[in-house]
Amino acid sequence: MHLFYQSEIIAGEATQHLTEDDSRHAVKTLRLRAGDAITVTDGHGNQYAAVIHETDLRRCAFRIKAVHTTLPRPFSIRICVAPTKNLDRIEWFVEKAVEVGIERISFFFGQHSERRVLKLERIEKIAISAMKQSLQSFLPKLDDAVPFGEMLKTIGDGQRFIAHLPPDRPPVNLAKRATEAGQYVVLIGPEGDFADTEIQQALVAGFQVVTLGPNRLRTETAALTACQVLNFINQ
Amino acid sequence: MHLFYQSEIIAGEATQHLTEDDSRHAVKTLRLRAGDAITVTDGHGNQYAAVIHETDLRRCAFRIKAVHTTLPRPFSIRICVAPTKNLDRIEWFVEKAVEVGIERISFFFGQHSERRVLKLERIEKIAISAMKQSLQSFLPKLDDAVPFGEMLKTIGDGQRFIAHLPPDRPPVNLAKRATEAGQYVVLIGPEGDFADTEIQQALVAGFQVVTLGPNRLRTETAALTACQVLNFINQ
Structure with a gap:
């Protein structure tokens, strides 16, 4: 076809x-x-x-x-992620997330982000190509990179999670926290992780701190894993 | 560290x-x-x-x-996958699978495989690097690529799955078929899919046909998704 x-x-x-x-x-x-x-x-x-x-x-x-x-899925996944220093890695995330299923990808620059420029045009081409490759008929919404605080203002209703390993609390896995048929938003930090003030901002905005498994994951792996977890709990 | x-x-x-x-x-x-x-x-x-x-x-x-x-995990994941035509794709799978957790990766050449050569040395380096990156202390076993039939002979006890979309039967998702704490083996075909005779061989060897979700996935995405599913059902 x-x-x-x-x-x-x-x-x-x-x-x-x-x-x-x-x-x-x-x-x-x-x-x-x-x-x-x-x-x-x-x-x-x-x-x-x-x-x-x-x-x-x-x-x-x-x-x-x-x-x-085709009707939209009865749940929606939005991943907000800081672009990686190496562009290949974030492009790879976009390709794979579109293949397995995602509704929206928002980019942001955190205080610890090394990368400060992202061209959305190339990312859009990758998303379109992955949509075709996986024979889907919904193209995810892609949001241009903005500073973390601005991105937070664009978050609507739904289940809000921030992937982070707090030093002082036992970690709770996203798979245990998210419930079926939700409108999910997950924040994934840059290679240098979130700044403490960013985590505070997210907590004030109602985000729950979650982990994505026992291992330390790269930014793009964490972003895809969050997407996979949310797809699985809805299967 | x-x-x-x-x-x-x-x-x-x-x-x-x-x-x-x-x-x-x-x-x-x-x-x-x-x-x-x-x-x-x-x-x-x-x-x-x-x-x-x-x-x-x-x-x-x-x-x-x-x-x-660290003790080994109470379950083990072995993915048997045909190397992709584009080496980057299978190398990417190895990196990500090691990050999220896998015990063994076996390569095989199927009848429809375009790639007929795979150098394990480079793959080993990627696996070691991903193990270090994710701060783990187990290096997965990597098996050199052999023809499909030979690879099948190396499969031990456990839950056996082959990722394939049969035209005549409703698909059953791996997440519904696999049970916790298993010794899992999942076969992932090449870009040209398994040959019918290969599927027959797998069925005779006790493999269950499963799908990995509603979308058509690339070889390396399917392989990683299988690995993620099995990690999730054990979390």
Whole structure:
């Protein structure tokens, strides 16, 4: 199955167009021709069974034959994570989290963050590619990196967790604290961990301190593990 | 804490030596000096509190002051996986699986495997590095890649699973099939999936067919997800 992504499907329009990237991929790489069947997702839960109408390297036209709509999951996972110093690691997290299932990824810069710049465009491409690869029809929301305090203001209702190993209290695992069918938010700190003031801010905002297992995990491993735990408790 | 790895700790010997890699790291990168405290693990559950005795770029000497022994976990996870075409992907799996906890990784070549060569030396280095990074004292066993049938002969007692989406049966998730405190073996196929004859061989050998969630996962994501599921049901 060839799955393409076009976020702007125009209702009622007979002929639609693939994006420039996907047009090139369809026509040049896959050598699709007029009449060939494709599947297009809008990233909002709809998958369209379609056929290529007119090939064009930049604006390949297709016509929709049927639509299959998936409802959002009865739970949602939002991971707020500090980008890693090494970009590969955070990109890897995005790819894997999208594959296993996530609703939203928010980036933030903490006081101990070494990385202070993150280009969302590349991250978006990775997320789209992972959505296609895993045959899903929802593209997670991605939020540009902002300072920790600003990010905290964007947190809505739901079960709030911060991954941290407090020196003075016995750790409680996320798997024991989170309950089914929740709207989860988990905060994952940078390589240098959260600053004490950040942990205080999170506690004031109603976040519960949790651990993600007995081992010390890298930032990107912790972020993916949180995502996996929340998927599992909802299976 | 500076954690080093020396699999050959000699009982009763007053002075021990770091490996060549670790000697260079200790002396050149970390600039440790005689009298500095280090921690050394043998990868078999022992962590030694030690001090540098004599610095040497190739054979740095240390003396053990105390030993802390960890018992093996009450369950064990063995993942048998076909190496991915792109080596980065399988190396990434090894790093992450060691971080979250795994006892054994066995590689095999399936009928549909594109990759037919795997150098275990590099994989071993990644496993050692991940063990140190996550402050563990057990190094998982790594098995050289062999053909699927040969690998099957090395499977001992335990709960046996093969990750596969059968076209004719409703899928059962690994999380529902595996029970606590088991000796688990999970087979993960190559990018081209298992051949039908391989699935038959596995069924005859008592493997149960399971899925790892609703999405289509890449080989390395499936392998890590299986490892995560089995860790979670034992937490």
